[in-house]
Amino acid sequence: MSARANRRDLWILLCCAIVFIAAVTGAVACGLRMGHVQDTSHAAHLRWLIYAHFLLSQLALAAAISLIYAAHRHWRRSYLIVSYNEHGMSLDPPGVLMPPRRVFRCHLHHLTPQDLPPANAPVVVYPMFMLSGRSSGERLERMLRQAYAEMPRMPELFFQPVLGASPWLAQAAAAHLHPLLSPDCGILVVAHGSELPEAPPEPALFCRRLRELLPQNTEVQLGFFGNQLPDACAVLRSMRARHVLLLPFLLTEGIHTTRDLPTQQDAQAIGKTLQRLPVVAALLTPHEKT
Numbered sequence: 001m002s003a004r005a006n007r008r009d010l011w012i013l014l015c016c017a018i019v020f021i022a023a024v025t026g027a028v029a030c031g032l033r034m035g036h037v038q039d040t041s042h043a044a045h046l047r048w049l050i051y052a053h054f055l056l057s058q059l060a061l062a063a064a065i066s067l068i069y070a071a072h073r074h075w076r077r078s079y080l081i082v083s084y085n086e087h088g089m090s091l092d093p094p095g096v097l098m099p100p101r102r103v104f105r106c107h108l109h110h111l112t113p114q115d116l117p118p119a120n121a122p123v124v125v126y127p128m129f130m131l132s133g134r135s136s137g138e139r140l141e142r143m144l145r146q147a148y149a150e151m152p153r154m155p156e157l158f159f160q161p162v163l164g165a166s167p168w169l170a171q172a173a174a175a176h177l178h179p180l181l182s183p184d185c186g187i188l189v190v191a192h193g194s195e196l197p198e199a200p201p202e203p204a205l206f207c208r209r210l211r212e213l214l215p216q217n218t219e220v221q222l223g224f225f226g227n228q229l230p231d232a233c234a235v236l237r238s239m240r241a242r243h244v245l246l247l248p249f250l251l252t253e254g255i256h257t258t259r260d261l262p263t264q265q266d267a268q269a270i271g272k273t274l275q276r277l278p279v280v281a282a283l284l285t286p287h288e289k290t
Helices: 003-034 040-071 135-148 167-180 202-213 232-238 255-259 264-268
Strands: 078-083 103-107 123-128 157-159 185-192 219-225 243-249 273-276
Touching: 003 040, 123 135, 135 157, 167 202, 167 243, 185 202, 185 232, 202 219, 202 243, 219 232, 232 264, 264 273
Parallel strands: 078 103, 078 123, 123 157, 185 219, 185 243, 243 273
Antiparallel strands: none
């Protein structure tokens, strides 16, 4: 909105406020005068004035509310939840309340204009990815802008952090882990490797939060599969705990959970036991998903 439009709206609001105050003051004055009037016709005239002042005050109030609503249409925003694939489309960003009628869902491999919110209001985009990177960053933004380019206008897009950065994940994982802990127990968090020069920050942030929520001296280690170091199997061998709880830092169950994680056979080969837990995103309770 331009500065000229802002000044115009302020003047209109000021006029509405003056009219409202004048109308309320006039209604009160007429009401006070009615107590001292004996003539019936004069009393009826004052009563009519009170009604007129009241109606005028309500019109001024309605005009001010309408102007404020029109000037702040961005309060009526839409929410777009984007998953990497169709398996994660049912997930919601934890800790966020959203009107169901304004929530839209799609996934990165099937993103068309029909899946997107209308372009007449700002769109808050929640990438339901565990890691920040090219897919959840520049690729997602590029695909959204290409899809909206087919529409008459482009809405404001507000991109939120990926799911893996949410503190709710560590809280949900800590609540699940507490009953499973024992004196000779450690936790191995395994995340997907990245092709970027630096490791994505979300797994390390998750581990740090987890250490703060679990009993002191609980061993929490981080490993990766793929091209990232340290390798999860190497981290498993270096852990001091004899019983390891393996926590996949993943969005959904899939090929990575069946092919790329350390196995019980890997643990047995080095004299350890291994218990594989559900993926981190699956630990969110229904309350935390809303």
